[in-house]
Amino acid sequence: MMLELLGHLIKIAAVIGVMLGFVAYTVMLERWACAWMQDRIGPNRVGPFGVLQPLADGLKFIFKEDVLPHHVNKVYFCIAPVVTMIPGLIAMAVIPWGSNLPIAGHVIKGVIADLNVGILFIFAISSLGVYGIVLAGWASNSKYPFLGGIRSSAQMISYEVCLGLSVVPVFMQAGSLNLMKVVEYQAAHTWLVLCQPLSFFIFLVSAFAETNRTPFDLPEAEQELVGGYHTEYSSMKFAMFFLGEYAAMFVQSALMVTLFFGGWSLPFAPFNAPATELWVGAVQIGVFLAKVVCFLFLFIWVRWTIPRFRYDQLMALGWKIFIPLTIVNILLVAVVLALVAK
């Protein structure tokens, strides 16, 4: 019992640690990629090739003056950044990082909570993230943050619907809401992106909208809203919004890898089945993280390539195009599955 509890605690610490490390270096990757795309050098002063830059950034955020404007609602102003950051960390609990890690007779599962309603858990938890932004916009008690908060909450509620409906065909085909089972299904058959390309495309676009990334970053459109909902924030509170955004990106990437790109599996032996040896399990975790990094790069690549949508275009895309498309997609997949079952 105690040993089991200890194992879980180590697993939780490892997942949070690795994830925060990835978040810090995604910011770094973003700065490098943007510099490269704009033909600049990018950060290269701290450590060899600038690899210690995230450490320096973190220290800078901590030592900056934490300004608390007098016109804000203090309690909610301070809670908002925390509420933005936490859901991303909690959502990782049900995403399978690997299959098994067989160590000295014990088999350690590659997921913290092997929940049967895994995907619903993720949607439930990440739907709470919008509170942080709404509260930040309202508690700041000034115009631009408020407009940013309003825009963001409308956008996130709309695209949550698309996100939820677009993955239904995946679970219809895999036959389980458990994310581990979905990955095992893909390892045994084929990656679901090949069977459900429309689902994947809608999920990908909605994920960009849900994380407030370009081309859907209207809540913090600099030209119109200064900084949007985090205009009044400074120091570590601002950094937490930043971390929250990148943590959400990480979760969405991990979700896309898990649902559509085979999670920890590779389409050849011995990596296409749950591991029975330690090194296979370790490689599978590496495979998962490598796939996630590809999607993180895609997020960054798109940000520095595509211009921003207009607000009415964003809403029309979500409600008038994606939602009807996802419903038709669900219907089609149901008919095809019923015909195949016959």
Add this chain to the structure above:
Amino acid sequence: MNVHDTLFWFFSIAMLLCGVFVIANRNPVASAMALVLMFLFMAGLFVLLEAFFIAAIQVLVYAGAVMVLFLFVIMLLDIKASERRRFAFLGVFGGIVVAGAFVWEMRIILSQPVIPLQSGNTDLSAGLENVVKPLFQHYMLPFEVTALLLLVAMVGVVLLSKKDLK
């Protein structure tokens, strides 16, 4: 007291405190946030009952969707005006009557003999099927009728919220 009991008391007491906070607070945003917390603790109680599906839906629908829309509307109101609002004694009286009736009702229900859980099905993998199978096999018609009613209500709301009908 084991972990299960400790968590039960923690969730229950926290839930009741949040509930009191919802009605005692004068700031509507604080009330709404207390209600969200209350939904989260209630989801915790569902998890203790191993009803993971209900817990997830509870958070997803009430905390994640309904309350966000509530908050959205509240934020556009004049908060200062409602903070100045005094206690309405008629409202307090009505509340006490309703709460008393509820307690009385609960006493009747709790004095009934306890029905034990049917079958020892604690297999976690059956969680979702237990909810879905009866819904789509035994109660198919009521389920579809409910869906139709909701659709009608939705169309009605869209129609009413249009300013000028063509």
